[in-house]
Amino acid sequence: MQFSVLTIFPEFFDSFLSCGLMAKALEAGVVSVTRINPRDFATDRHHTVDDRPYGGGPGMVMGLPTLVSALRSLPRPGRMLMLSPAGRPLSQRFAAELAGEEALTLLCGRYEGIDDRMFDLFDITPVSVGDFVLSGGESAAACLMEAVSRLVPGFMGKDASAEEESFASGLLEYPHYTRPEVFEGLPVPPELLSGHHAAIAAWRRQRSLETTLARRPDLFDAVALSREDAAFVRGLPRARAGRNMHLGLVHGPVVLKDGKVGTVSLTNLDVHDIARVSRTYGLGGFEVVSPLRDQLALAARIVAHWREGPGLAANPDRAEALSLVRLHEGLDAALAAVTADHGREAALVATSAKGPATLSFAAARELIAARPTLVVLGTGHGLADEVLARADGILPPLRPFSDYNHLSVRAAAGILTDRLLGDVL
Numbered sequence: 566m567q568f569s570v571l572t573i574f575p576e577f578f579d580s581f582l583s584c585g586l587m588a589k590a591l592e593a594g595v596v597s598v599t600r601i602n603p604r605d606f607a608t609d610r611h612h613t614v615d616d617r618p619y620g621g622g623p624g625m626v627m628g629l630p631t632l633v634s635a636l637r638s639l640p641r642p643g644r645m646l647m648l649s650p651a652g653r654p655l656s657q658r659f660a661a662e663l664a665g666e667e668a669l670t671l672l673c674g675r676y677e678g679i680d681d682r683m684f685d686l687f688d689i690t691p692v693s694v695g696d697f698v699l700s701g702g703e704s705a706a707a708c709l710m711e712a713v714s715r716l717v718p719g720f721m722g723k724d725a726s727a728e729e730e731s732f733a734s735g736l737l738e739y740p741h742y743t744r745p746e747v748f749e750g751l752p753v754p755p756e757l758l759s760g761h762h763a764a765i766a767a768w769r770r771q772r773s774l775e776t777t778l779a780r781r782p783d784l785f786d787a788v789a790l791s792r793e794d795a796a797f798v799r800g801l802p803r804a805r806a807g808r809n810m811h812l813g814l815v816h817g818p819v820v821l822k823d824g825k826v827g828t829v830s831l832t833n834l835d836v837h838d839i840a841r842v843s844r845t846y847g848l849g850g851f852e853v854v855s856p857l858r859d860q861l862a863l864a865a866r867i868v869a870h871w872r873e874g875p876g877l878a879a880n881p882d883r884a885e886a887l888s889l890v891r892l893h894e895g896l897d898a899a900l901a902a903v904t905a906d907h908g909r910e911a912a913l914v915a916t917s918a919k920g921p922a923t924l925s926f927a928a929a930r931e932l933i934a935a936r937p938t939l940v941v942l943g944t945g946h947g948l949a950d951e952v953l954a955r956a957d958g959i960l961p962p963l964r965p966f967s968d969y970n971h972l973s974v975r976a977a978a979g980i981l982t983d984r985l986l987g988d989v990l
């Protein structure tokens with residue numbers, strides 16, 4: 566692999582290239598690194614590479630003349646990448662893709678970045694090493710070079726070690742231990758001392774699944790889990806975090822068609838479908854709120870039909886879902902029931918198709934992980950202001966950029982639950 570690095574600080578890479586596996590790989594010719602300083606291509610006395618930004622604003626911008634000359638001086642640039650916080654995120658998969666190239670050229674920005682016309686002049690892919698801002702692209706380029714080089718055949722002592730690492734299987738890696746067997750009272754997990762290869766492999770796989778669920782549940786999206794994996798993950802306490810969340814369906818006080826506040830009648834389908842969502846996502850319960858006694862009596866009849874009556878014989882799965890339904894005359898009673906279930910005061914999270922949002926989905930996920938939470942949806946034209954006003958937070962609309970925001974409350978409950986819990990929690 567031939568790396569060419571365009572940088573105004575070539576010395577930055579001195580220590581990086583002179584130690585560890587990188588130094589060995591350079592020596593063995595597995596990788597080679599050429600540093601090119603755009604300053605060397607400046608024609609003025611001060612070797613200027615930057616200039617003031619058009620449109621004003623703070624900072625300087627790396628200009629085209631020196632960068633273009635530096636890049637055009639390369640006989641074999643290969644694939645061109647620019648380190649940038651606005652780039653494609655660097656990942657193990659992306660690193661593996663890049664390791665398949667013969668040559669890579671890395672542009673390290675400084676100041677506010679580079680003149681954007683570079684991207685019109687050359688086919689350059691911007692690459693980010695994370696959602697944070699560095700002072701220059703050099704440390705990002707070092708990350709990229711190291712991640713890519715490790716995947717170049719011959720870089721690592723044993724090729725197998727790259728395959729076992731975090732992300733290689735799509736999951737985070739299991740923990741490692743070495744001698745002594747007991748350190749300050751802390752023993753090495755006995756499974757690793759058993760000498761039984763299958764038991765060790767199973768233990769490692771389970772730790773991998775556990776760590777991934779705890780730290781990066783988003784990674785499960787791209788992993789094919791075996792039946793055993795799925796059963797193991799389901800049994801982990803964190804996978805039951807969904808139980809902290811209860812859905813609430815409020816029939817009053819809600820906004821009516823004419824804009825006034827009142828109560829709407831119950832819809833059989835809502836009760837069925839939201840109960841099924843609640844069961845599928847392992848929620849703590851489904852709280853149906855209506856201030857009207859006859860409506861609650863109707864709901865009780867529907868639920869009883871499926872839970873105990875002829876419905877149970879016809880469809881026991883439905884009975885399982887409807888057993889999560891509880892009926893309440895008001896929001897206070899629903900909140901009190903959730904609080905009583907968990908022995909801790911429940912938070913109230915409201916939803917609105919219009920806003921104003923006061924709680925992001927990310928913040929709501931954290932809330933649910935930490936505390937019992939009743940997430941309420943309004944029937945009719947949405948929850949009344951008095952409900953929004955007393956909520957601990959109001960979630961953003963599900964489709965903030967759509968000009969059509971008229972989901973059925975059943976569909977909204979499903980989408981919302983998935984957005985809050987994802988498919989593994």
Ligand SMILES: C[S@@+](CC[C@H](N)C(=O)[O-])C[C@H]1O[C@@H](n2cnc3c(N)ncnc32)[C@H](O)[C@@H]1O
Pocket residue numbers: 647648649650651672673674675676677678679692693694695696697698699700701702703705
């Ligand atoms: C101070 S930064 C410029 C930040 C830029 N004004 C912005 O807000 O996106 C200077 C240079 O550092 C590098 N850099 C900073 N953060 C980075 C990141 N997260 N990933 C890759 N490169 C980064 C880029 O080469 C960038 O041009």
